[in-house]
Amino acid sequence: MTTERGSALSGEDEEDTALGYYDDEDDLEAFSDAELGCEDGVFSDSLNGEVKPRILLMGLRRSGKSSIQKVVFHKMSPNETLFLESTNKICREDVSSSSFVSFQIWDFPGQIDFFDPTFDYEMIFRGTGALIFVIDSQDDYVEALSRLHLTVTRAYKVNPDINFEVFIHKVDGLSDDHKIEKQRDIHKRANDDLADAGLERIHLSFYLTSIYDHSIFEAFSKVVQKLIPQLPTLENLLNIFISNSGIEKAFLFDVVSKIYIATDSSPVDMQTYELCCDMIDVVIDISCIYGLTDSEGGLPYDKESMAIIHLNNTTVMYLKEVTKFLAMVCFLRKESFERKGLIDYNFHCFKNAIQEVFDVRVKVQQNRKLLSQRRWSKLSMTNGVLSNPH
Numbered sequence: 466m467t468t469e470r471g472s473a474l475s476g477e478d479e480e481d482t483a484l485g486y487y488d489d490e491d492d493l494e495a496f497s498d499a500e501l502g503c504e505d506g507v508f509s510d511s512l513n514g515e516v517k518p519r520i521l522l523m524g525l526r527r528s529g530k531s532s533i534q535k536v537v538f539h540k541m542s543p544n545e546t547l548f549l550e551s552t553n554k555i556c557r558e559d560v561s562s563s564s565f566v567s568f569q570i571w572d573f574p575g576q577i578d579f580f581d582p583t584f585d586y587e588m589i590f591r592g593t594g595a596l597i598f599v600i601d602s603q604d605d606y607v608e609a610l611s612r613l614h615l616t617v618t619r620a621y622k623v624n625p626d627i628n629f630e631v632f633i634h635k636v637d638g639l640s641d642d643h644k645i646e647k648q649r650d651i652h653k654r655a656n657d658d659l660a661d662a663g664l665e666r667i668h669l670s671f672y673l674t675s676i677y678d679h680s681i682f683e684a685f686s687k688v689v690q691k692l693i694p695q696l697p698t699l700e701n702l703l704n705i706f707i708s709n710s711g712i713e714k715a716f717l718f719d720v721v722s723k724i725y726i727a728t729d730s731s732p733v734d735m736q737t738y739e740l741c742c743d744m745i746d747v748v749i750d751i752s753c754i755y756g757l758t759d760s761e762g763g764l765p766y767d768k769e770s771m772a773i774i775h776l777n778n779t780t781v782m783y784l785k786e787v788t789k790f791l792a793m794v795c796f797l798r799k800e801s802f803e804r805k806g807l808i809d810y811n812f813h814c815f816k817n818a819i820q821e822v823f824d825v826r827v828k829v830q831q832n833r834k835l836l837s838q839r840r841w842s843k844l845s846m847t848n849g850v851l852s853n854p855h
């Protein structure tokens with residue numbers, strides 16, 4: 466049973482948790498509701514009370530599901546995905562890298578049959594936070610659309626709270642006009658199918674993605690953000706921070722996956738996001754080469770990690786460590802950076818506030834843990850009495 470791995474990853478204080486990207490392959494039939502600890506819309510490890518949203522990766526064969534997972538969470542280079550073998554069973558992976566980024570990804574084989582009576586799709590959808598359906602935009606997508614419709618309607622019946630996310634994938638081979646055209650067509654057809662079935666209330670979100678640029682990271686960021694209950698608080702804190710520090714834009718990044726878990730309320734443009742990703746790469750690469758002593762392993766990122774980059778258009782990029790796996794990346798004008806003391810003081814207050822949000826989360830988890838332990842011991846007592854009446 467794999468929940469032990471989940472427990473090992475998610476200790477009481479996740480800040481102490483080792484970088485937690487784990488591979489785990491299991492036959493779905495091996496799971497039961499009780500073992501997985503399914504609750505409404507989320508996965509809860511029955512022993513440690515950790516609640517992890519589940520993200521499903523679905524779509525036709527060769528649409529690019531495993532490549533997405535490998536590129537975003539395993540730092541695989543896009544070219545290497547050419548050699549990935551077809552997935553033939555469900556692969557489950559725990560992603561628990563930072564205080565706020567903690568979820569499970571289930572990668573499904575393309576040929577899975579929902580109507581197979583041995584396939585317990587109700588159990589799977591009941592524990593799901595987001596369903597990502599990947600459509601290969603370079604292929605004929607008629608079959609993918611009918612599959613999308615089937616999957617979404619089935620899932621919605623079981624769990625109307627699932628976020629449905631459609632990745633129109635492999636758009637690297639398309640011109641800009643062609644991309645927009647494809648998105649419009651897929652959007653229209655998918656929503657028409659739902660309307661014909663009287664299911665207009667199902668909301669589908671669409672993203673143009675490719676593993677060959679940052680679009681896949683940006684799309685994944687948006688999917689993950691919807692699953693972070695503290696998101697409004699984080700956004701609010703960022704808004705307060707930037708308005709008091711003369712900063713134009715600030716992102717809170719998970720440094721391992723380069724998923725941004727929050728940003729202030731001004732709009733995000735792709736170029737800014739790409740610059741942030743590049744800056745994180747530079748910091749990690751330089752630290753890897755010059756920052757690690759021989760005895761150290763793991764991520765070369767700590768309390769001292771910070772970087773300042775002056776761009777040639779009078780913009781300054783400022784990166785600072787927030788927690789073991791989170792970094793703040795800010796954009797500001799050269800003039801505003803002259804008040805670095807004020808920015809650092811405000812950043813200090815921001816960091817404390819984040820810590821408080823995190824403490825509340827830990828408390829909730831501890832309470833949940835106590836509750837589930839009590840339930841667990843009650844259950845084993847009852848079983849003991851039943852099986853051993855003497």
Ligand SMILES: Nc1nc2c(ncn2[C@@H]2O[C@H](COP(=O)(O)OP(=O)(O)OP(=O)(O)O)[C@@H](O)[C@H]2O)c(=O)[nH]1
Nearest residue numbers: 527528529530531532546547551552575635675676
């Ligand atoms: N051009 C392009 N090719 C991609 C992209 N993403 C994945 N691919 C390629 O698509 C092929 C199939 O990718 P996989 O990740 O194995 O697809 P899958 O959906 O997991 O396939 P199954 O395991 O059979 O369900 C590979 O050759 C990838 O290199 C992309 O964004 N652009």
